Amino acid sequence: MKREGITYGPVAGYTALLAAASAALGWVVTGKWYPVAILLVPVIGFAGFRLVRLYSDSIRRVTFMFNAIDNDDFTFRFHEDPRKVDNGMLNAALNRIKEIMVRAKMRAEEKERYYQLIMECARTGLITINDAGSVYQANGEALRIFGLPRMTHIQQLEPVAPEAYRVLTTIRPGEKHPVSCVNETGEMHLSLGCSAIRLEDRQLRVVVVSDINSELSEMQIESWSKLTRILTHEIMNSLAPITSLSDTLLHIDRTMNADVAHGLDTISATSRRLMAFVENFRRFTKIPAPQKEPFEIRELLGQASALIATENIGVRVEVEPADTMIYADRTLVGQVLVNLLKNAREAVGTRREACIEVRSYIDPQENVVVEISNNGGAIPAEVTENIFTPFFTTKPDGSGIGLSVSRRIMQLHNGSLRLTANTDSRVTFTLVFG
Structure with a gap:
């Protein structure tokens, strides 16, 4: 109408x-x-x-x-x-x-993805729980700290970190508690802080988990770097004229008293050893900035394994998926792999059933993980506490910077290097590329 x-x-x-x-x-x-x-x-x-x-x-x-x-x-x-x-x-x-x-709905989903990305990028563990202990969200760093593939309830922590489990059951907003956990790598020190949030009529607690060991490690490396820069400068300034004068006097065309010649030779040899030691200092402080590029990890693992393999000791390499790519500095990462594989070869020694395994996979957080394992026997507890400390070594001719430099290289790649297994049958160093 x-x-x-x-x-x-x-x-x-x-x-x-x-x-x-x-x-x-x-x-x-x-x-x-x-x-x-x-x-x-x-x-x-x-x-x-x-x-x-x-x-x-x-x-x-x-x-x-x-x-x-x-x-x-x-x-x-x-x-x-x-x-x-x-x-x-x-x-x-x-x-x-x-x-x-x-x-x-789309705007809400975009915000959720944004906040999820922030959580995953955080270098601190974040766990959201309710009063019943159910876990609504746990970021990758929290899972890494506690060594869990996923977390749905805080009770999963009871067998691996009982003290952390007890604190999580009682911690309230505004509180902060230090926690110690013992795992295969030794004692781990954590700090747990709590805040409250109300979401969809539910009262939740957001617990921040900080790995104090990791923070201290970075601070120690920075302190060592500053110290070594000062020491190398001062030592080299003092050693250079001593080495030069002693060499000049040793090769002078004049008959020399035997005791004097022996003394000059001792001075020259000692100064050269000191200069070699200083060079190790320089290697630790002058790690170049990574020149990153994409490449397949399988190729680099194969090259590093071939360098240390012998007739009696083989290296088994497993990469899953086979075409795994990483974005890193090929040279620096290769240096880390060769160093770890050399240590593994020295650990197994001449054992009849010596075994070195290299395994690469992608974890639930989509990080590329490389595990280098050997059956050379457990590392003593007093050694594991200092294996990443610069210039600490148990080898007569070792410089003590291999593992510390390797960890520093991984940190420059926003990754990590950790001792994740230490038993008589298996010792594993794990590299995580974030």
């Missing part, structure tokens, strides 16, 4: 019909024209029935939309038929509501 360019739908038509029939019925009844009144009653009933049906159909569509949204289903769309004015207008309105909800 149209009038002066305005389109009216069924609702308006049936409403007008119901109003007109009701008015006519009143006028007829007033005039006592009862036979005519009997004819108007079906018209009023028909108009009322159609209005109720249209109303019910609208309610049904609105209910369907809210049920779909409540079930997170946004695939529906109502047909917008321009010939059916009331249906078309309602359907268009419902479709618009759906589009607004879809945009709001």
Whole structure:
């Protein structure tokens, strides 16, 4: 029904019909024209029935939309038929509501992904739990600290870190507790702090887990770097003239007293040993910035293994997936691998059943992990405490910088190097490329 360019739908038509029939019925009844009144009653009933049906159909569509949204289903769309004015207008309105909800959902998902990325990029462990101990979220650093592939309840920590488990059950917002955990690599010192948050009518606790050992390690390396830069400068300035003068006097064309010659020779040899030691200092402090490029880890592992393999000692290499790529400095990472493999070869020595294994895989946080293992026997506890300390060595001719330089190289790659297994049957060093 149209009038002066305005389109009216069924609702308006049936409403007008119901109003007109009701008015006519009143006028007829007033005039006592009862036979005519009997004819108007079906018209009023028909108009009322159609209005109720249209109303019910609208309610049904609105209910369907809210049920779909409540079930997170946004695939529906109502047909917008321009010939059916009331249906078309309602359907268009419902479709618009759906589009607004879809945009709001997409914005919420983008924010969630953003916050998830922030959590995963954090160098600190983050665990979100409720009062019952259920874990809603745990980032990769928290899983790495506790050595778990995933965490759904804090009770999973009881066997691996009982003290941390007890603190997590009682810690309250604003509190901070130091925690010690013992694992295969020795004692690990943690700091646990807690904050409160309310999310979807649920009261949650966000626990921050800081690996104090890791923080101290970085501070120690920085302190050693500053110290060695000063020492190398001062020692080299003092050694250079001593070495030069002693060599000059030793090769002078003049007969020399035997004791004097022996003394000069001792001075020269000692100064050269000191200079070699200083060179090790320089190697520790002058690690170049990584020149990163993408390459397959299998190729580098194969090259490093070939360098240390002997007739009696083979290296078994396993890479899964076979085409694993890393983005790193090939030369520096190769130096780390060769150093660890040389240590493994020295550890197994001449054992009859010597075994060196190299395994590469991708962990749940999508980090590339390389494990280098040997069966050369457990490293003594007093040694494991200092193996990453610069210039600490148990070898008569060792410099003591191999593992410390290797760890520093991994840190420059935003990765880590840790002793993750230390038993008589298996010693494993693990590299994680973040």
